[in-house]
Amino acid sequence: MNLAARSVTVTRGTATLVRDLSLALEGGTFLGLLGPNGAGKTSLMRVLAGLEAPASGHVFYDGRAAAEIGRRGLGRTIAYLPQDGRIHWPLPVEEVVALGRLPHGSAAVDEAARRAMAAAGVEALARRSADTLSGGERARVLLARALAVEAPILLADEPSAALDPLHQLEVMALLRDTARRGAVVVAVLHDLTLAGRFCDRLALMKDGRLLAEGTAAQVLDDAHLAEAFGVDAVRLTHVGEMVVLPWSRRG
């Protein structure tokens, strides 16, 4: 699968949320999408997910536009994990995860749903009612729901935001593994070190524009961090990998 955005602009009323942004991603790539609050990350994710048509520009899935594939087909092509996911009715966890099977015709708790629960480490919660979960448990259940789609594209908006350190590491490894198995994975992230360690590529947004795109070393340099976030960062090396800690307001 190949996911491409060409000159995508997203507007809401008079505000421009994403400006003339282009990206091309091959299957097997894990892209970390970074940027300060309000940079347009979620707007870009919704356009990539086909939930919103861009004001101008195009998104292509293996060269085909969303309209060509249709909403049903997109359901099987893209798994989308929204930010602040809620579970509105107290369903058992396994049934929540199995909702990810709906694009394939039925929400039965099948092998794919069980695989997804195992991958996200929520098997033990299978029979629990969704309203008894902690924030971190719910985040992992919702990630399992997205994995259960078994789509060639996985778009996850802040999948690690509510998680404790161990589960952050596990979720990042899980997203990387999903990409290793051939999927295009895009995740909105705020932890620069985790993004640098686990992602194949990073994209840094600011004010709706793509400020930088490339490897962690290319994207997370002082100039980019200062321009995007207005911070000075500490950079260390541990077992050969880069640790980036935002340290102080710039200047």
Add this chain to the structure above:
Amino acid sequence: MPSRVVLGLGLVVLVLFCASVAVGYAPLDLGAAFGDLLAGRQSLSALVLSELRLPRAILGGAVGFSLGITGAALQGLMRNPLADPGVVGVSGAAALGAVIAFYFGFSASFALALPLGGLMGAAAATAVLLALAARGAGTVMLILAGVALSSLAGALTALALNLAPSPYAALELVFWLMGSLADRSLVHVALALPFMAVGWVLVLATGPALDALTLGEDAAESLGFPLRRVRLLVIGGTAAAVGASVAVAGAIGFVGLVVPHLVRPLVGHRPGRLLAASGLAGAALTLGADIVVRLVPTRPELQLGVVTALIGAPFFLFLLARLRGVES
């Protein structure tokens, strides 16, 4: 398991339907009545059966099913357990249509003017809602439009009462508005049932989409359910089923609000599975309340809408006190 729930509720509805046919003010030999009816003999008992008992029981079941299934669908669409078929404004508009038919004297010259007026009122409100939905209005926008339509219809209904030519006319209007299944004929059934059936089919088609909406609107859409279409189906289906219900039976409150809550634990809280089960439970509750209406020896007869609200409102308070997990 859920199919067992549906079967069980279906059995309850069947029993209550038979009880509803068996209960009435005049003693009736049901066996003879059915025999006469099937043989085409115009006996008094056959007439009582075909003109009074059967229409009343059929409408009780159909109106209750409409209220139950649409209440469940709206609560699923809005992911809000306080939604009720009345919120889309079609009930108020149907009531207004009937009141207009009554007020201008059409109903005096032509008995079916009331339900026809109700259907026209419902159709007008539905047209407004569907036009908004087709322009891409969100769920909250549609519900607010429904509330506005409801208020307008309520105000115009109050105006009609205010200007009623005589206190008797006003009283008759008020009684009609309370909701009842008394003295309805098979013509009423023929008038309302097709619209209700269309509504049920539209709403039932949204089952998987309502399940997906458990995860919110973006996630549901990403699972392949275009929300615009889901809204059209739920709002259109509700308008057809509830509009027709109000047109023939007046406003029967609380069934659509309370029944989904009662049934939800039985179907594991799945919004899609809830639809049919809630419809059947609505039918059972309405048939049961209509039996109570006829067994309680008051004159004038208690209005069905009064009884459902009397049972429903306190029960709803009780449910709210024990409800968990909806505020998170």
